[in-house]
Each structure stands twice: as C-alpha cells, then as structure tokens.
Amino acid sequence: MDRNRGTSEPAELNDLLGDWSSAGGPLYRRLTDAFVRAVRSGDLRPGDRLPPERPLADALAVSRATVVAAYDALRGSGLVETTRGSGTRVARGAAAHRTPPDGRVPGGQATAVIQRLLTQPPDVISLGQAAEAGGPDLGRALLDLVREGLRELLRDAGYHPAGLPALRAAIADHHGAHGLPTTPDQVVVTTGATQAVILAARLLLGRGATAVVESPGWPGCLDVLRATGSRLVGVGLDSDGMEIDRFAAALAAHRPALLYVMPTFHNPTGTVMSAGRRRRVAELAAEHGVPILEDSAHAAALAPGQAPPAIAAHPAGGTVVTVGSLAKAVWGGLRIGWIRAPRGAVARLARLKALDDLGSPLLDQALAARLLPTLAAFAPDRERLRQERLATMARLLAEHLPEWRWQPPQGGSVLWIRLPAGTDARVYAQLALRYGAEVVPGATMDPTGAHDDHLRLPFSFVPDTAAALVGRLAAAWAALPR
Incomplete structure (x- = not known):
C-alpha cells in the first residue's frame, strides 16, 4: 500500500x-x-x-x-x-x-506463513514448512538423559542466560570440528535460530540503517531485519552464492550496517556458497567495516568437510556473527539454536537474551548437549533419506506438473520452482489454497518482482503426503486461468 x-x-x-x-x-x-x-x-x-x-x-x-x-x-x-x-x-x-484483535499476525512478508503455524487447519498442506518428524536417535538421547543425567541437572538453579555450560562447550567443539575454532565463551544459546537472528539484528542494526541481503531470501528472517526499522537491499545469487560484483556495488552505494547471508543450503535456492566466494565476501565486508550475520541454521547436520568452512573461519579481520540450530538437523520441536560471535559481542548478546527470557529451557539444552556430538555419525543416513525424498518429489512433478522447472539443489530440503513465463505465483497461490495447499510465492521472498514466477516447494514430506500435495497442486494448476 x-x-x-x-x-x-x-x-x-x-x-x-x-x-x-x-x-x-x-x-x-x-x-x-x-x-x-x-x-x-x-x-x-x-x-x-x-x-x-x-x-x-x-x-x-x-x-x-x-x-x-x-x-x-x-x-x-x-x-x-x-x-x-x-x-x-x-x-x-x-x-x-473496529473490533478487538482477532489473533492474526500483523504485517510483514512472512505473515501468511506464521499465521498458518498458529491456525494449522488440518485440511491444508503447507509449503511454508520444510520439517520432518523426530528420529529414533532423538528418543534414545531423551531416555538416556532421564536415566543418567536428570538428577544432576535438577540440582542446578536453572538460570543460564548465555546457555548451559555443557551445551556451550558442545557447540564450541562442533564448530571446531567444522574448521571454525571456537571457545565456549564465544557462544550464546538461543531458543531456536529465529531468536538468534532477532538478537543479532537488535545488536547490529538500528532504525534507518541499511542491511544487504541475498535475493531471494526467506521472508521470516527478512521480516526480523525489517522489524528493527532497517531498509533492505537485495543482491542476487549465482551457482556460487551471492554475486560478488553486485555485493561490491551495494557496499559502495549504500554503506550498509550489516550483511545477512545464508551460505550453506540457502533458503529457498539450496545453493552452497563456494569457498572462494566466502573468502571474497569476508574480505569485502572487512574492508568496508560491515559486520556479517552468517545464518548457518541448515548446516548443523553435515559431517565435517561436507561444506566449505564458515565465513567466520576466514581471517579477514571483520566481525562475523554465526547462527546455528538443531531444528533441521534433529527436530523442529527441539527449539535450540545458538550464536557464535566475538567475545565482546557475546557479552552484549547475552544481556539481550536475558531481557528476552532469562535463558532457554534447561532440559532442552541438556538434551541438545547429548545430541550435538552424534550428528556427524547420522549424516550419511540423513543424506540418503534426503535423496529418496528428492527423487520421489522429482518423479511426482515430472508426472503431474511437467511444465514446472527447477535446478537440483546443492543441499537443503526445498526446490525453487520456476513456473512457465507470464505466470504470477501470487495468483496461483490464492487458487492453490482452495485446493488445500499453501504455496509460498516468490514475491514474498523477493519484493523486486524478479522472482514473481517462482515458488518454494519443500520435498521433505513422507511419500503419501508428497503425492497428496502434488495432486492438489496439479488440480489448482489445471484450474488456473491462462
């Protein structure tokens, strides 16, 4: 408006x-x-x-x-x-x-996605979520915690705003194994990756500031940055990640206060930023004095060496704040995320965290501390399951929606679908809702109009749900006025 x-x-x-x-x-x-x-x-x-x-x-x-x-x-x-x-x-x-508030989420590009989490109609399959059920390894770790560690944990007073020491140490070890040397005092535990992005945005941005972001990008995270009163400047991606020439031009033209990137399994494109591109991004940001908010929430499930080292591992000398999470690696219901940052920033982030909630739930943190060291061992099984789900979705799309185009993602669990020329995904999304499928159109992830003919399609559904979803999408596609 x-x-x-x-x-x-x-x-x-x-x-x-x-x-x-x-x-x-x-x-x-x-x-x-x-x-x-x-x-x-x-x-x-x-x-x-x-x-x-x-x-x-x-x-x-x-x-x-x-x-x-x-x-x-x-x-x-x-x-x-x-x-x-x-x-x-x-x-x-x-x-x-006017009437009293009706419980709907106000404003922002992510409004419909978040509203769906609140209402959850049973007859709608949402493409806003790319999540899977918790696996048996989660259940075993929970039972072990109850049998072996609960008594000692309950002796604790329960207040650790920066995080349970055992989990901070496990997170530091996790980053070290992936090529990013880290000490526990460089870690703040958060209630999921979203809170981590919120706290980092509060620390690094302010009203009237400019943030450079990848375009397209996930609307929930972009809304968090906008909520600080900041203006967003989008930079496109190629197969290696953020386009470096356009990033350099944005730095010169806008003098941003922050760069927000998702270098590993970018959402929604599935791109993995190459090692050389990460180095150049780190160097340019340091040269211009721009802090980097590196969202690696999708990378925790990887075994060491499966992706290039984090941007924070490059010795360019700039400030890099790295976000991690167990939501994709373990289970969305385990709301444990974290921030890895320079020690001075950690102290301020811990104060912001304390103002929010005095600390994340200790039982969840204790469970996460047991799970984190085991993630690499389960990485091959998770990758096999991912490939099976991808193959199922690819077969269904080829059979029912052959006009849709997409590039195989380098990782993650979503497809970035391009619809035939001239199709507005927002119009299709309205029609798809009537057939029981919630589509996230490209316009919510890139307000410039460059991706209005795209939509985000998770392929993490079990086969029966995937078949039902594609059936609904195909019925809506057949009904779309051409």
Missing part, C-alpha cells in the same frame, strides 16, 4: 488479505470477510482506494462477479463507498467499526 497515494495495487492487496480463500462458504463472502478484517485491523484505513474489479479479480484468481459481489456487500455494510470518477474507497467512518 502506498500511503502517499492512498491507493492499493492488486498484488499488494493480495498479500494484505492473506489466506482468505481457504475459509468456508461462498467465495464472495470469504473475500468480503477478508476486507472487513483488513479494515478493522487497520491494514486498510479510511480513504484508501481499492483496485477496480477486473484487475483485482485477475490478481485473486476469481471471477469479476465475485469481486463485484464483495464490493456490493462492503458498500451495504458501510465499510466502503464508491464515487464516480474516484473509484471505491474505504469509508471515512470505517475506523469506528
């Missing part, structure tokens, strides 16, 4: 209305209710002009009659008014119709 003009473009309104089409009832009533929520929440404000019926219908993948009926219902309720020559606007008195 451009507040200076007071006019909403169809694509912007599509994002603002969220997943309205997955509700029950006639389409026009679902759309009407979505407009009512947007007005009552303040996302649409008095005087904002709504798009004409035909462009909005095209953006939402509905008939013009559906939009006309919704606008008529809104006019009947007094929420909008239509004036010849001026179009349809939110009524001046609409703000008086």
Whole structure:
C-alpha cells in the first residue's frame, strides 16, 4: 500500500488479505470477510482506494462477479463507498467499526506463513514448512538423559542466560570440528535460530540503517531485519552464492550496517556458497567495516568437510556473527539454536537474551548437549533419506506438473520452482489454497518482482503426503486461468 497515494495495487492487496480463500462458504463472502478484517485491523484505513474489479479479480484468481459481489456487500455494510470518477474507497467512518484483535499476525512478508503455524487447519498442506518428524536417535538421547543425567541437572538453579555450560562447550567443539575454532565463551544459546537472528539484528542494526541481503531470501528472517526499522537491499545469487560484483556495488552505494547471508543450503535456492566466494565476501565486508550475520541454521547436520568452512573461519579481520540450530538437523520441536560471535559481542548478546527470557529451557539444552556430538555419525543416513525424498518429489512433478522447472539443489530440503513465463505465483497461490495447499510465492521472498514466477516447494514430506500435495497442486494448476 502506498500511503502517499492512498491507493492499493492488486498484488499488494493480495498479500494484505492473506489466506482468505481457504475459509468456508461462498467465495464472495470469504473475500468480503477478508476486507472487513483488513479494515478493522487497520491494514486498510479510511480513504484508501481499492483496485477496480477486473484487475483485482485477475490478481485473486476469481471471477469479476465475485469481486463485484464483495464490493456490493462492503458498500451495504458501510465499510466502503464508491464515487464516480474516484473509484471505491474505504469509508471515512470505517475506523469506528473496529473490533478487538482477532489473533492474526500483523504485517510483514512472512505473515501468511506464521499465521498458518498458529491456525494449522488440518485440511491444508503447507509449503511454508520444510520439517520432518523426530528420529529414533532423538528418543534414545531423551531416555538416556532421564536415566543418567536428570538428577544432576535438577540440582542446578536453572538460570543460564548465555546457555548451559555443557551445551556451550558442545557447540564450541562442533564448530571446531567444522574448521571454525571456537571457545565456549564465544557462544550464546538461543531458543531456536529465529531468536538468534532477532538478537543479532537488535545488536547490529538500528532504525534507518541499511542491511544487504541475498535475493531471494526467506521472508521470516527478512521480516526480523525489517522489524528493527532497517531498509533492505537485495543482491542476487549465482551457482556460487551471492554475486560478488553486485555485493561490491551495494557496499559502495549504500554503506550498509550489516550483511545477512545464508551460505550453506540457502533458503529457498539450496545453493552452497563456494569457498572462494566466502573468502571474497569476508574480505569485502572487512574492508568496508560491515559486520556479517552468517545464518548457518541448515548446516548443523553435515559431517565435517561436507561444506566449505564458515565465513567466520576466514581471517579477514571483520566481525562475523554465526547462527546455528538443531531444528533441521534433529527436530523442529527441539527449539535450540545458538550464536557464535566475538567475545565482546557475546557479552552484549547475552544481556539481550536475558531481557528476552532469562535463558532457554534447561532440559532442552541438556538434551541438545547429548545430541550435538552424534550428528556427524547420522549424516550419511540423513543424506540418503534426503535423496529418496528428492527423487520421489522429482518423479511426482515430472508426472503431474511437467511444465514446472527447477535446478537440483546443492543441499537443503526445498526446490525453487520456476513456473512457465507470464505466470504470477501470487495468483496461483490464492487458487492453490482452495485446493488445500499453501504455496509460498516468490514475491514474498523477493519484493523486486524478479522472482514473481517462482515458488518454494519443500520435498521433505513422507511419500503419501508428497503425492497428496502434488495432486492438489496439479488440480489448482489445471484450474488456473491462462
């Protein structure tokens, strides 16, 4: 929404209305209710002009009659008014119709993904999550903790804002085995990787600052950076990672306060930044005095040597803050992440962590301390499972959606799908919801428009769920107006 003009473009309104089409009832009533929520929440404000019926219908993948009926219902309720020559606007008195908050997540590119985590309708398969169930190794470690370590753990007072010492030591050893010498006092344990990114962004960014990011990127992390009041500048990727010439140009043109990168198993492209590219990124950032926030949340499951050393391992002399997590390596329900940083930064990050929650749950940390040293041993089995799931998804796509194109990812558990030329993934996403599949379109990961014809497709589902998902996607694709 451009507040200076007071006019909403169809694509912007599509994002603002969220997943309205997955509700029950006639389409026009679902759309009407979505407009009512947007007005009552303040996302649409008095005087904002709504798009004409035909462009909005095209953006939402509905008939013009559906939009006309919704606008008529809104006019009947007094929420909008239509004036010849001026179009349809939110009524001046609409703000008086506000209701208490309805529990929906406000603002940001990741709104729909996060909202789905809160609502979790049983009949929708979400492409916003690339997660698997916990494995038997997790269960065994939990039983061992109960039998052998619980009594001693319960003698502890329970407050460790920077993290349980045993886990900080295990994380330091983990990084050391992967070519990044680390001591326990360089580690802060967090409640998942998202909190790690939040704390690092609070430390390194401020209102009005600029952050350079990879484009495309995961919207949940980009929203965290935006929440500091910072402006984001995107730099594209090639097969080796962030394009170095464009990164150098962004450094010169914008004088950023931070570089945020995901060098190992980039989300959503699956790219692994090459060792040479990591070195150049570290050198350029150090030369310009720009700290690096290195998100390695997808790398913990790797055995040593499976990926190049972290950017923080390059002796360029700059500040590098590295984020890790067990969510992808072990289980999404084990909300343990961490930050590896220079000692001075760790002290400040620990204070921020203490202000948030006084420390992550100790039982989870004790379990993580037992699991972390075993991850390398399970890496071959996890890779075999990943390849099997990838092969299953590739076969299903070739059979049911042969027009879709993608490059085999170097790692991770998602495909970066390119739709046929001229297809807007946002329009397709609205239609897919009606068939029970939540699609994350490229526009949420790159607001420049360069990836509007892309979508993110996890392949970590069990075979039966993968088959059901592709069936729903294919049915929505067949129904998409060309």
